Amino acid sequence: MNTKMRLLKREFDYQILILPVLIFYLLFCVYPFLSTFYYSFTDYSNMKLTNLKFVGLENFIGIFDSDLLMISIKNSIIYALLMTVFQTTLGLILAVFLDRKLKTKNILRSMFFLPAVFSPLIIGYLWSYLMSTSDFGLINSAITALGFEKINFLGNPDLALYSVVVTQLWQWTGWAMVIFLANLQSIPKDLYEAAEIDGANSWRKFWKVTLPLMQPSVNVVAVTAMIGGLKVFDIIFALTEGGPGNSTETIMTAYIKTVFNEGFYAKGAAFGVVFFIAVMIITMVMMSFLRKWGENTR
Amino acid sequence: MKKVNMLLLTAVTALSLTLAGCSGAKNEPAAADQGDKKDKVKVRIAYWNKEESVKTLLDLVKEKLPNIEVEYQFIDNKQYQNIIETQLTAGAGPDIISTNPYTASRYAKLGYIKDISSLADRYNDGGKNVYSVDGKLYALPGISWFEGMFYNKEIFDKLNLKPPTTFEEELALHETLKKNGIKPQAMGAKSWEPMMKSSMAFVMNDFLAKPENKDFDVQYAEGKTKLDGNWNTAIEKWSELIKKEYLTEDMLGIDYDQALDEFATGKAAMWQSGPWAVETIQKKNANLKFDMFPFYGTEPGAGWLIGGPGVGFAANSNSKHQEEVMQVLDLISTPEGQQAFWNDNKGGSSYLKGVEFEMPEQFASVSETLKAGNVYAPWNNWGNASNVIEDYGKYFQYVLSGKMTVTEALQAIDKKTAELIKAKAE
Known part of the structure; x- marks a missing residue:
């Protein structure tokens, strides 16, 4: 009895220390989050800030009627899928390659990781000059010098989104590589020795030993790439501002435009709610898929 | 017990520190300068x-x-x-x-x-x-602010070209420059702004300036009329610039700064912009001699500049x-106040009655247009729909890349306008 009481009191002592952070969290995170749900059912806009009316599902229906919002959903999904698949595979290839005994190993590792250090805004500025079609565009100068036609990387509506993906793969693959490297180094060497004794070549060793044991890091990289991809904003903002036309508008840029430029607060809130639910479902499906894969390979 | 008290105290102190940031700061200055004067x-x-x-x-x-x-x-x-x-x-x-x-x-x-x-x-x-x-x-x-067409005087002199007085002449000008291997105009069409302004300036000349269309913008703001069915002829005419490849898809990959570079370094003979760009142009190329002409329509006249207060x-x-x-x-x-304001915003003009400023030399060729008061921006009268200009520009990017026809773009803009007006018409 006495020990139980003491234990309880001790727990209480510790938990009271959480209080300030908890209040901060409730006030600045949970409360705004919940109010988004509330506003999504009202007619809140920059012309109507008080006396809000309940409008039911009108805002949610409005999403499907808006070209901008629909295109942005499509673009975000393409972007997130490409980022997830390529960041994971390219990162994995780089990591396996740079895990070998190379003299230039450390230099190469730092070089691949370096772009991740910079802010996407700087990267965006840099690449918009590199990919420009003006005479100052470095890549296009090289292409024309070789006698080919200029490629309109950021100005062609069919190409712009993929150009953005390329810059982001360039920036973030090194980051994925680092995570994979950490995981690779934790795989016991004796497993490889055992596989060699069984006569496995390096290809089989990769598939049967390395990859299954990489599951935890693949999990982390894939899920963060997916979520990060769905809510991409900064690089679009710096590189294309959603253009040309709406061809690189993503969920977040469209959200900002709807709420802050056009003043449709409630509609933006509804879009935010839909986005939240969608990300939650996608993440859950992905996690369970990756978990199953982990279980099967073990 | 003592320990609990200590912990409580710590928690409360931490909390008060967290919340302290929320208050106070605003009221302090007022109290501080009471003792001053x-x-x-x-x-x-x-x-x-x-x-x-x-x-x-x-x-x-x-x-x-x-x-x-x-x-x-x-x-x-x-x-x-x-x-x-x-x-x-x-x-x-x-x-x-x-x-x-x-x-x-x-x-x-x-x-x-x-x-x-x-x-x-x-x-x-x-x-x-x-x-x-x-x-x-x-x-x-x-x-006021305004935007017209800057042109490189040296290139024009070398090829014996004169600033145009109609849109046809402007097209011919483009052709001559192109034939001589010079990029006629630079445009940072990666931004939605330049094409929006360029096309509207033509509409101002050929449509809005006509007396029967005097109220068009106000009616558009109220949703009583549409761009589609009214602006088509003018915009089709304007799109000669695209059809003749004076404005090209390439330009969608060029932003404002890069376009400015092209003009300042003499790679392009013309560039549409306003007084705010003068300083940067001169910084990039101190020797560049340039002037500005306004936008013209099919009929000769004083032309129009896009702009406003x-x-x-x-x-x-x-x-x-x-x-x-x-x-x-x-x-x-007061005239004194306007002069002081103008001092840091040279190139614009004052709306105060009886106040006129001497224009910098870069705007010599638009002085007639300014004198005629032909400075206008349609969206300033579009009320709740004025935010549509961003979409306007973006749909025109599709027109430039051949993904939309002029009519399709105008219809898409009208749809967006209707959405903007409807939602806020309380």
Whole structure:
């Protein structure tokens, strides 16, 4: 009895220390989050800030009627899928390659990781000059010098989104590589020795030993790439501002435009709610898929 | 027990530290300067341009109104509206608010800004109208902005070219330049702005300037008319620039700075922009000789520049220093005030009656257009629909890349306008 009481009191002592952070969290995170749900059912806009009316599902229906919002959903999904698949595979290839005994190993590792250090805004500025079609565009100068036609990387509506993906793969693959490297180094060497004794070549060793044991890091990289991809904003903002036309508008840029430029607060809130639910479902499906894969390979 | 008390104390202290940031800060300055000079009143003015852009004006206020201390608050344009609106909703905000025509009319309807019609008589109609709601003035029209076509004088002289007087001549000009291996015009079409302005300028010449279309913009704001069915002929004509490949898809990959570089370094003979670019052009190439001509339509005439009143200064109706605010606005509305304001915004013109400034040499060829008062921006009269210009520009990017026809683009813009008007028509 006495020990139980003491234990309880001790727990209480510790938990009271959480209080300030908890209040901060409730006030600045949970409360705004919940109010988004509330506003999504009202007619809140920059012309109507008080006396809000309940409008039911009108805002949610409005999403499907808006070209901008629909295109942005499509673009975000393409972007997130490409980022997830390529960041994971390219990162994995780089990591396996740079895990070998190379003299230039450390230099190469730092070089691949370096772009991740910079802010996407700087990267965006840099690449918009590199990919420009003006005479100052470095890549296009090289292409024309070789006698080919200029490629309109950021100005062609069919190409712009993929150009953005390329810059982001360039920036973030090194980051994925680092995570994979950490995981690779934790795989016991004796497993490889055992596989060699069984006569496995390096290809089989990769598939049967390395990859299954990489599951935890693949999990982390894939899920963060997916979520990060769905809510991409900064690089679009710096590189294309959603253009040309709406061809690189993503969920977040469209959200900002709807709420802050056009003043449709409630509609933006509804879009935010839909986005939240969608990300939650996608993440859950992905996690369970990756978990199953982990279980099967073990 | 003691330990619990200690922990509680720690928790409470930590909490109070966290929350301390939320309060206090705002009230302190007022208390602090009471001991200083008891008569000095602090008037806060917020603007989205850096302090240098109004420095002479602020100095003038300091000199002429010793009882007032102006506190200048710079807020970046991207965040400006957001921050100001939050403050206004809470019944606070700066004493003098910088606005654009659309926000001014919105704030007026919401009661955030004061009727300042007592100063209205001093300004001419062109500036007054865009900042008035129901015949009452709500913001002082600032120094105007305008955009025309800069051209490289050396290239023009070398090829014996003269600034055009009609759109046909402008097309011919493009052709000659192109034949001589010079890029006729640079355009940073990666931004939605230049094509929007270029095409609207043609519409202003060929459609809006006609007496029968005088009320088009106002009717468009009310949803009574559409672009599709009205602007098609003019825009089709304008799109000759695209069809003849003077404006190319390449330009969608070029932004404002890169286009400026092309013009400043003589790679392109023309570039559409305004007074704000002059300094940067000269910084990049001090020897460049350039001038500006206006946009023309099919008929010869004075041409049009796209533009309008710049920033509008409005008075917060919740301000505690109403009288002092009016003193400042009154000072701005004198020739002296306008001169001081213009000093940091050279190139624009004043809307104050009887005030004229000497134009810098880069604008010699647009002086006739300015004299005729042919400076206009249709969207300033589009009310709730004025935000559609971004979509307008974006759909025109599709036109340039061949993904949309002119009619399709105009229809898409009309759809967006309807959405903007409907949602806010309370």
